[in-house]
Amino acid sequence: MITRLKQLCSLEGVSGREDAVRKYILQELASSPAEMTISVDALGNVIARVEGRKRTDCTLLFAAHMDEVGFIITGVTEEGYLRFSAVGGIDSSVIYGKRVKVNGHTGVLGGKAVHQCKEEEKTKAVSLDKLLIDVAADSREKALAIARPGDVAVFDSDFVNLEGDLFKARALDDRAGCALLLELVSEVPEYDITLAFTVQEEVGLRGAKTAAYGVKPDIAIVVDSTTAADTAGVPSDKQVCRVGEGSVVSFMDNRTLYDKNLYDRIFQTAERIGIPIQAKSMVAGGNDAGSIQLTRTGVKVAAVSLPCRYIHSPSCVLSHKDLEATLILLQGLIGEFASGEEED
Numbered sequence: 527m528i529t530r531l532k533q534l535c536s537l538e539g540v541s542g543r544e545d546a547v548r549k550y551i552l553q554e555l556a557s558s559p560a561e562m563t564i565s566v567d568a569l570g571n572v573i574a575r576v577e578g579r580k581r582t583d584c585t586l587l588f589a590a591h592m593d594e595v596g597f598i599i600t601g602v603t604e605e606g607y608l609r610f611s612a613v614g615g616i617d618s619s620v621i622y623g624k625r626v627k628v629n630g631h632t633g634v635l636g637g638k639a640v641h642q643c644k645e646e647e648k649t650k651a652v653s654l655d656k657l658l659i660d661v662a663a664d665s666r667e668k669a670l671a672i673a674r675p676g677d678v679a680v681f682d683s684d685f686v687n688l689e690g691d692l693f694k695a696r697a698l699d700d701r702a703g704c705a706l707l708l709e710l711v712s713e714v715p716e717y718d719i720t721l722a723f724t725v726q727e728e729v730g731l732r733g734a735k736t737a738a739y740g741v742k743p744d745i746a747i748v749v750d751s752t753t754a755a756d757t758a759g760v761p762s763d764k765q766v767c768r769v770g771e772g773s774v775v776s777f778m779d780n781r782t783l784y785d786k787n788l789y790d791r792i793f794q795t796a797e798r799i800g801i802p803i804q805a806k807s808m809v810a811g812g813n814d815a816g817s818i819q820l821t822r823t824g825v826k827v828a829a830v831s832l833p834c835r836y837i838h839s840p841s842c843v844l845s846h847k848d849l850e851a852t853l854i855l856l857q858g859l860i861g862e863f864a865s866g867e868e869e870d
C-alpha cells in the first residue's frame with residue numbers, strides 16, 4: 527500500500543485537474559482480481575461497482591477524493607511573475623518561500639522580503655494576494671511560455687519517511703484515502719461494494735454530489751484525512767485528534783451530522799477487531815459526506831479519517847500504523863455494514 531501511496535502522491539491533481547490521478551486509479555482498478563464495472567461520470571469521478579465473494583442488497587459506498595489544494599494562475603506581470611489564486615483552503619502563513627511546480631517548471635512563492643516589511647506586517651502572515659510565483663522568467667513573454675491563465679500549480683514536495691512511524695508528503699489529503707480504497711480491492715472483498723474516487727472535494731464537495739447521485743448508496747463511508755492538531759502549544763481539548771492513535775471517526779463537522787448508529791457500530795467493530803480508534807473531538811472541517819448525505823432522499827453517512835498534521839501544506843504528516851489500522855477497520859466495516867443486517 528505504501529508504494530502505491532508514494533506513486534499517488536507524486537501525481538498532480540489540483541481540483542478540476544485530477545486527470546493524472548484518475549488515470550493511475552483506472553490502471554490500478556484494472557489490475558484488481560475482483561470483477562467490477564467501472565465508469566467515469568461527466569465531472570470525472572471514477573465509480574467502481576465491485577463484486578465481492580458474497581452478494582448483498584445493501585449498496586455500501588466508500589468514497590475518497592482524488593483532488594488536492596493548489597494554485598491557479600490568474601495572470602502574468604510585465605516583469606514575468608505569475609499571479610495566482612488558491613484552489614481550496616490554503617493557509618497563507620505556510621506558503622511564503624515554498625517551492626511549486628507549474629507545467630513541469632519549478633517556481634517559488636515570493637513576495638516582499640521580511641526586512642522590507644513594516645513593523646506591523648512582520649507579525650502577520652503574508653496575504654495570498656501579495657504573493658506571486660517566481661518562475662525565473664525575466665519578461666512577460668518568457669513567463670507566458672511557461673504558464674498561462676487557467677494553468678495550475680502544486681506544492682513541490684517529496685514523500686519522505688520521518689523518524690519512527692511517521693512520513694510526510696504533499697497531497698496525503700486525500701491520496702491516502704485513494705490508496706486505502708484501492709487496497710480494499712487488492713483481493714476480492716467479502717461483500718459487493720462500490721468505490722467512488724471523487725473530484726473537486728477541496729472546492730466545495732462537488733464531485734461527491736454527482737457520484738452519490740449515480741451510485742444511489744444505502745450507506746456511504748467517506749475515507750479522508752483530518753486535521754491532527756496534536757502539536758506543540760495546542761491544549762488537549764483543541765487537538766481534534768492525535769497522530770498514531772488510530773482512525774478518526776466524526777460525529778459532527780461543519781458540513782455533516784453523521785448517522786449515530788453507523789458511528790457507534792464503527793467503534794464496536796474496531797473494539798471487536800482490537801485496533802485503536804478515536805473520535806474527532808471538535809466540530810470542525812468537512813468532507814464529501816456533506817454532499818453525499820443530502821443526495822436524492824438522503825444517505826446514511828460515516829467518516830473514517832486519518833489523523834494528519836499540517837494538512838493542506840507541502841508537508842502533510844501521517845503515521846504508517848494509522849494507515850494500516852484504517853485498512854483493517856475498513857475491511858471489518860464491509861462485513862459489518864454490507865451484510866445488510868441492522869443492529870442497534
Ligand SMILES: [Zn+2]
Pocket residue numbers: 591699700727750751813
Ligand atoms: Zn480531504
